[in-house]
Amino acid sequence: MSRGRQSATKLAAASATALLVLTGCSASSAPESEGATVGTVAEDCTPLHTFPTLEEGVLNVAAMNAAPKFHALSDSGPFEGIDATLLTEFAEENCLKVLFKPMTGAAGQLDLREGKSDLFGGLHIKTEKRGEVFGQSEGNVIYDALGITSAAADSYGTIESMKGIKIGALSGSFFVETLKDAFGAENIEEYQNETNAFEDLKAGRIDAVANQSMMSFNLSKDEEGYETSIIEEDPNHPELTGLLEITWPHTKDVPEFTAAIDDYFTRAKENGTVDRVLKENGVTAEVADFYINGR
Numbered sequence: 001m002s003r004g005r006q007s008a009t010k011l012a013a014a015s016a017t018a019l020l021v022l023t024g025c026s027a028s029s030a031p032e033s034e035g036a037t038v039g040t041v042a043e044d045c046t047p048l049h050t051f052p053t054l055e056e057g058v059l060n061v062a063a064m065n066a067a068p069k070f071h072a073l074s075d076s077g078p079f080e081g082i083d084a085t086l087l088t089e090f091a092e093e094n095c096l097k098v099l100f101k102p103m104t105g106a107a108g109q110l111d112l113r114e115g116k117s118d119l120f121g122g123l124h125i126k127t128e129k130r131g132e133v134f135g136q137s138e139g140n141v142i143y144d145a146l147g148i149t150s151a152a153a154d155s156y157g158t159i160e161s162m163k164g165i166k167i168g169a170l171s172g173s174f175f176v177e178t179l180k181d182a183f184g185a186e187n188i189e190e191y192q193n194e195t196n197a198f199e200d201l202k203a204g205r206i207d208a209v210a211n212q213s214m215m216s217f218n219l220s221k222d223e224e225g226y227e228t229s230i231i232e233e234d235p236n237h238p239e240l241t242g243l244l245e246i247t248w249p250h251t252k253d254v255p256e257f258t259a260a261i262d263d264y265f266t267r268a269k270e271n272g273t274v275d276r277v278l279k280e281n282g283v284t285a286e287v288a289d290f291y292i293n294g295r
Contacts, residue, residue, distance in 0.1 A: 035063075035101030036076040039088050045095035049260035053118045058099050059091040062111035064122030065102040066194075068218050068281040072102035083121045085277045086141070087248070090264045106172070109134075112249060118257075119250040123214070125174050126245040135252045140245035141265045141274060142291040146175060146231040147213025149201065149220045156208050157229035159237050165207035168197035175210055178240040194219055201226075212244070214283075214291075221282060230287075233295060243294050 037058065054060050063070045063083065070081040079100050091098045101108075101117065112120045112134060125144070126136050148156045156162045159182060167183060169176050171190040180188050189206050191197040197209045198219050209219065216228040234241045247265075250257055268274045269292055278288040 034075060035061075035099050036079075037097050037099045038077070038079060039092050039097040041092060041095050041097055047095040048093045049256065049263065050094070051254055051257040051260055053096065054115070055099075057096060059087070059094075059096045059119060060099045060117045061087055061101065061119050061121045062108035062117040063087075063100050063102050064105045064108045064120070064124075066105070066122060066215060068283070069123040069214060070100075070102070070121055072100065075102055080281075082277050082281050083123060083248075085280070086268065086274070087119070087121050089268075089273070090261070093264070094260060109249070112251070115251075119248050121248060123246045124249055125212070126247040127174075130249065133252065134249035135254060135258050136249060137247045137258060137262045137265060139262050139265050140247055141268070142246045142278075143294045144212050144214055144244045144246050144291065145242070146210060146240060147216030147228045148208050148210055148231060149198070149216045149226060149228045150208040151201075152225055152227045154207065155227060155229055158232045159234045159241065162208065166205070168200060168206040168209045170194065170197070170211060173211065174244075175212075175240065178237070179210055182237055182240055198223075213287075217283070217287065230290065 041057070063072070063079075065072050068081050070079070070083040072079050077100070079102075084100070087100075088098050100121070101111070103111065105122070108117075108120050108122065111117045120134070123141065124130075126140060130136060148162070150156050156165070162183060164187070166187055166189060167179060168189045168191055169179055171192055176188065176190065189197075189200070191200070194209070194211060194215055197206070200206050201209050209216065211219075213228065213230050220226040220228045231241045248261055250261065274292060275288055278291060279285065283291065
């Protein structure tokens with residue numbers, strides 16, 4: 001049995017309780033995407049790293065379609081966003097083209113679990129529990145934290161300031177249970193997507209939307225009268241307010257694949273690639289510095 005199939009078999013045998021373990025992944029899925037291949041590989045290309053993939057010469061990516069992390073206008077592209085650039089560069093330096101398959105978060109993680117893709121794109125939170133199911137880097141490509149979107153006049157940035165308000169959150173996301181623990185389940189309204197949550201915020205049915213800050217900033221950046229604040233760290237609520245490490249979940253038990261990702265993360269931060277790509281996708285200089293260096 002090939003290395004790829006061995007890994008896929010181990011993933012398929014993992015507990016079903018780990019199915020909804022990636023941030024922003026709701027319980028609903030979407031039809032499988034055929035996607036499209038991008039990237040340029042020279043005939044005499046020498047890979048910086050070698051690791052097995054499902055298809056020779058191709059990095060198969062189940063990509064969560066959520067701007068600004070990754071955005072596809074259709075299954076065949078064009079592909080935009082932070083991971084559209086970073087993953088293509090990572091693949092090309094290892095003499096691989098990229099097959100991007102845009103889909104929902106739930107569908108993407110299932111695609112990886114079932115051995116139908118090599119990597120789950122879209123910048124996902126790294127946790128110990130997810131590491132039991134997927135391969136994860138030792139390091140991270142960026143940091144992130146909880147972002148709170150609200151009317152600019154309210155501007156919630158601390159746990160204390162949010163007590164007693166109605167908060168919208170994505171169903172099945174990393175933050176839902178910790179938000180309920182901190183503020184009470186009766187104050188948390190769950191949504192299937194950020195757009196619906198933001199519409200309820202504008203209609204006054206909720207007071208704030210809580211989500212990974214990168215997606216929160218994307219909600220408010222073009223909306224006059226609304227803003228996003230990164231939650232201040234609170235020692236009484238470390239899971240809710242601490243720094244999050246962001247990575248690319250990939251086929252488990254392929255150490256050379258993990259090593260290649262870690263090497264790319266290190267170099268892309270040191271040589272300014274991550275900073276440049278963040279800013280190209282609308283991230284301000286101040287927030288980009290936070291994503292790269294943390295608090």
